Amino acid sequence: MKIMNNITHSAQESKNRVVTVSLGKEAYSKLEELANENERSKSYFLKKALDNYLEDLYLYKKAIAVLEKDEPIHDLKDMAKEYGLSDKI
Helix, strand or coil, X not given: CHHHHHHHHHHHXXXXXXXXCCCCHHHHHHHHHHHHHHCCXXXXXXXXXXXXXXXXXXXXXXXXXXXXXXXXXXXXXXHHHHCCCHHHC
């Protein structure tokens, strides 16, 4: 019974969550056209777009946090030269 319980628990953890989104006519038309041209669902493109946006936002916020520390910024070429890796970039 313990194995079955773990399987059920894992299946519940991996379930997607449903979100409703309202789009303007133009955005919906573009999405529909894209989905039809690529034989993909509209949900597929919305998920991809949202995943990309959230990842970009996450990385942006991390970068801002690093810049706000006011620590010295090192140029990649200078670092490569310092460590004898100039030919690698």
